[in-house]
Amino acid sequence: MSSNASANLSRSETTARSAALTLRRAHVELDLRRAPDAAATTFGTTTTLEFDADLERGGATWVDFIGESIESVTLNGVDVPVQYDGARIQVAGLAASNSLTIVARGVYSRSGEGMHRFVDPVDGETYLYTQYEPADSRRVMACFEQPDMKARFTFTVHAPAGWQVLSNQSSVSSTSSTESGESGHATVGTTEPRTASAATQTVEFAPTLPLSSYITAIVAGPYHRVDAEWTRGGQTIPLGVLCRASLAEHLDADEIIEVTQQGLGFFTDAFDYAYPWGKYDQVFVPEYNLGAMENPGLVTFTEKYVFRGASTEAQHEGRASTILHEMAHMWFGDLVTMRWWDDLWLKESFADYMGSLATAEATRFSDAWVTFANRRKAWAYTQDQLPTTHPIVADIVDLEAAKLNFDGITYAKGAAVLKQLVAFVGRDAFFEGARRYFRAHAFGNTTLDDLLVQLEETSGRDVRAWSRAWLETTGVSTLDIETDADGRRVVTQSVAPGEQPRPHRLAVTAYDFTDSMQLERTDSVELDISSDRTALSLAAAPLTLLNDGDLTYAKVRLDDRSLTTVEGFLDRLTDPLARGIVWSALWNATRDGVLPAARYLTIARSFAPLETNVGLLGSVLANAAFAIEHYVADDERTAQRRMWLDICWNTVFMSRPGSGEQLAWARATASAATVDDAHAADIAAMLDGSGRIPDGLALDADLRWMLLTALTATGHATAAEADAELQRDNTASGVTAHVKALASRPEAEVKDAAWRSAWTDTRLTNDHLDATIDGFRAGGRRDMIAEYDAEYFDRIRLAWQTRSIEIARRLVLGLFPASESLEPVDAWLTDNVDAPAALVRLVTEQRDHLARDLRVREVQ
Template identity: 45%
Template sequence: MVDTLERYAPNENLRRDEAALRAADITWHFAEVQLDLSNAADQDATSYPSVTTLNFSSASGQTFLDFIHESVQEVLVNGSPIDLNEAVLDSRIYLTGLLTDTANTVRVTGRAIYSRSGEGLHRFVDPQDGETYLYTQFEPSEARRVFACFEQPDLKTSYRFTLTGPSAWHLASNQPIVDEVFHENGTKTVVCSPTPKISSYITAVLAGPYHVVRGEHVQELADGEELVIDMAATCRASLAEHFDSEEILELTSRGLSYFHELFDYPYPWGKYDSAFVPEYNLGAMENPGLVTFTERYVFTSHATEAQHEQRANTIMHEMAHMWFGDLVTMKWWDDLWLKESFADYIGTLANDVATDFTTAWTTFAARRKAWAYVADQMPTTHPIVADIPDLLAADQNFDGITYAKGASVLKQLAAFVGEEAFRDAARAYFRKHAYGNTSLDDFLQALETASGRDMSQWADAWLKTSGVPKLRVDYTTDETGTITEASLVQFGTDPITGEAILRPHVLSVGAYELAEGKLARTEVASVELTGESISLDFLVGKPVPALILPNDGDETYAVIEFDPASRATLLGSLSGLTDSLPRATCWASLWDAVRSATLDAQSYIGAILDHAHTVSDAGVFTVLTDQLLHSISFYAAPELREQLRLRASSVLTGWLAQFEAGSDQQMTTARALARLARAGVASEVIDAFIAGENSYQVPVDEQLLWDSYIALAASGRLDEAARAGMHEAAKANPTSVAQNAVRTAMAALPDAQVKEQAFDTVLMARDEHGSLSNDALSATAAGFTMGSAALLSGFEERYWAAILPVFETMSMEFATRVIRGLYPQAQDLEGSAEDNKALNAANTWLERHEGAPGALKRIMLEERASLQRSLAAQAHSRNSR
């Protein structure tokens, strides 16, 4: 094996071909991991003891382990020490002379590093009470930052974790504790039961004085047996007063009931813990038995129905992974969609069916699919089944295509083969491949068996191609305005192959009429579009409807290009469309038109200001206010922004009085107004929020208070008195939210010296107090970018020079946050887009760095594409005045 696997450094970026060779050579039997976290509260301690014992067979007698470490003290192979100078090379431990006729036992003793980036074992000190909290995040390849392992998804094994920490701490892993020993030095050691076979990236550890609430789910299985699942919900102790654990446990129990019925396969992981942790890089992670969530889901401020729904959706998404991803796992990251697309689709389905939230699919259409459309129109788009040559590529493939496009396509698949066939295929898939690894063909075989349909053409069209299909309705009329011919047309180009996009769609097309301000559906037809077009006979012989809506039920994945009459109706009468799902579909397609520079930003902004206040769905309303602010700052011509901000400020201030005090719509409006005020508008309203007294009866919670202080700073109105008040507020309630808000506010001050300091702080990921955490870094970068293009332009030359060193010296998480966080996106179009200094610099950088790592080039290509869209939209806005 060593003959085909070269020793090289740095070697953290495991390649697909290396992983395949190792998987063919190794059979992993079990692993024992011992971690001593007793010194975690000592902030001078940079590392902790990590001892791993691996038992495995090797056909070739040689292999390598993965371990990103501070040091390695000893490696024993079948009881004998080996030469560390010869074996240890950066993040790999090379092993030779292994037994080939029986299993080998390798014991690695070393020290692993405490993390501040959210990768590996993250350490957080609570600013409220000084307590230390630890948790792990391993996907896609960070378990090797904590213990030695074979870090690839298709080498599964059983893990037994032994954890040592302070005696008062909550210590947990994937499986229940079976033994606990207290020591005289104030520590304790817990031993967890072995896991079933799982991949390294879904092992997990939790340690700290967490607040724990316990529950129990009892499930009667099909054979009459009773399955008891112990549940727990945990958060930091200082957040306990805000922790609605009963709702979390209730949602978890509902989800377990639903998935047991849907999948007809008992939950295989014993307990079900839900841990809400600080400074989390993700929304959540599906570690079996110990699911981790961002603690942003512990609501310290007013939480809208949309926020509660999103949390429930995340709970269901992660629970779907217990089967799709944990029980049956992809062989390599090319088939990441086999878990993420499925969890996104099934999770939304569960949120719709098993909870009290009634707008799950509406929110999906407005938010998740919008994310997919953006990603799929990037120059870095890729098929749902992607080409992932190495771990760096895998790390960046957790994107809108793998999640939301894949989920949208699976929703279309359920319409294509039928929901029962999809369900039966999933059940057969779990039974056949439990605790194993699969690829696309395995699931397609299950689908073909369940549905009786040949899935190869469908898979080729949907899973192996790229780009967004577009749909429009073409029609002709006679002299009376009667439709004589109508057809649904599919068009678009695959940006990778250059071929026309022709995908099969099962969808509905609706016709609407406008009467007394209301858009009512008068007819709807189910359509199966298999080629470029299909006739819509139900429209022929009738007057042109006020609105023709393809994908009326949001069954498929496609952007709608409205006919002129329909677009005019929507821009003038969107408040008349009261059915939530079609309404969300219409808003989403109009938004895509703005981003594509086929609809001017001021028209879309006007539509939001005229109609969004009638949207009752909290999730869609939040999306629209976000799009309002983004359109003004990035898509409207620079000379129109002041006028647009003034109008938006006036309208949103009016909404504050119109909406019920403390309602979701009022709180969302207030938060949007605070963000709008960064440009100097709505000053009186923001001052009232900070003073805690306002005539609109808006409850000023933690989020709104800090949004207001940030607005005060960014608009140049944070004088000495206001600054003192801000610091006093942070001292009175020293939460992590407050600390990071102060960072953002101080970096947002429109002062060249302040920007200089903030820029350097982000580039170095440290300030005068020491190294920054992931969230502190992003908070500083966010403040830095709040400034005029003129103020920030002086930093652009330094930015382009720093990109490669940052990527080469920082972890993937930090490098991504720095490079994206400081990218000069806020540009004012002056002449043509081609004259823009930042765009030209981006082009030059990419031309000069053709050999840069693929993961870095992807970031730069995507940022440039966003800049190009911004400049193109500004040009269209200017030309449409």
């Protein structure tokens, strides 16, 4: 086991290493032949690193690796002693030019970090994939684990015959062999004999163009594959879409390929830089921790994007946006990479912005900016109001901090601010700056200034002043309209204490009723706002909407007249983006305690059933359920739960049969029914076929599990019924849902077993850990789980020390007690000032969420 100290690389030490060493090439050989054998927990890995050393800076360094063991270290042809602490291999005696070979054993992962191994319960087949960001390539190969040490990587993989074996580049050779009996050691880092006949293959891949270690990738297993291609101007890019064999019937490869082709055309034109990575494989993999990862030439996605049942248009739009987000990374992040994680925004903010832009302009999902305004920015607003908020250009001192900065600031706020930047410099200047940036820094590493130089040259604007105001500050502005006694109106800007007002370019629009009683634009003005008060020369109207078109990043308030209008006529606002901004304003006011939660819920019950944009509908449904559990006063919660469940249940039957809206309401019904059992008998009858099923509703496996979990959480279904459902759906998703359903039962011994399992059962996969935690908390039964609050605070520090950061993070966030007092968490923070900074950050954020809950409830 590695120590936290040695595993947690710091910015200062990696900066010194890259200054002293110049990495040229890396050859990695992996032996995955025994992967189907459950008893084989490790794999052989051999890495040869070729690099130059500046001997004036010293003749020693370290190489990163987290695995079971190091078998040998050879420097310039000479075996040297192994000095390994579980995370770092110390190497001394460097020459000016070096070849370093490290033979080691890696460990198969069940946490989604490093080389993840999954066995499909449907057919028993084994599937492997790698996931590295920000620093888990060292779990698979010995490497220099930092983004500014790029190399040309060559991979050789030994694997079972018949498997798809993929890497960033295409294969250049594949040879087959059959081994039988005691064949001795494999060629790389293998000490156990192979004891059975096995057909194997050895696949060698072409060298990559210069890459950072965290975006290299390996995928191996009997994946189902669909091939296509994209051609433009003499360039032909082979395309592959892959998933597990048991999911092949659900893979809508045609739509995925269409979006991929549209995206390649859009970005090639926008960036005027041909796609550089040769091929474009996209693999949907099981038990994935992320939505997707931009490994050049081999993008990996969560299997949740393979819709095995009914799906809404919003789900398809979300998948398209993710596909295009990852594709944008082929330029922003892969071709040009940030030097260190401080500038993570240089890839994630741009990819989030570009993904939405390409989705809206190149695909059929033209309302992508509606979803962005209402959902992605909500994530940013939430994150940016925490005490741990940080500038978009962050101060990332080490890898633990980097891991936690894949957040709403880096992604969604950064993308929203880029949308404002485009408005500030002009679209043509923005894209010309990006083109120059790619040409100047292709295959290299950059910082903030490298991009600003290009944008200033193309736009002639003071981009550095803009950067200081937007990229290097924290917090979210709130824009409101004030009217004085003489009817004069001003737009006010309030900011967090200690912050200065930001420059905003935005539109303010008046909406009035037409003869048919629709709310449509009647007048609009564009404003440049840079102070706390800006005159507004726009006549009053039934609805005055700040930030119409969603050009800037700010919370907006509705004035009293506008609020009254939307309370009665929100469905008459025909523009979905305008409705999205209104829904966002209502939700932010609710979170801030400005709009009572009960009033928000009345609006949601009135107008969510009339919402025609299924993406907006999904956000409203989620927000309403959240408001009931977090912001409604305790003595009102039972009544609000019942009213919400009734609306959900009734709307399922009233919705257009087979529509996305109907499916969204059905899912909301299942969620509402986990905390209120008024329709338990109806749901049970629906599941066993004796009751009424809404016309057109696809009662598929995923929806059945959601409804059954509602019954188990309220005590209306047994373990035997959950077992029977698993027999109907003995798939990976079914097994995970079964874990959650069993843990959701409102029985003391069940909750205790789930609690113990989450903390102590290291055999739980990442997905099964989440299911256990979700089941433990299902039903909102504080009366059953409050007794574990004190133990939570006793456990979290040890969990952080002994579990991987991904698993520890899930435990710390998922099991944080939703108590009625801040005293326990305040006591922990006081007593643990020396705890790891990343752990303190997570606890501090959870404390702030709880404090907001308690504060908002008090003002109801």
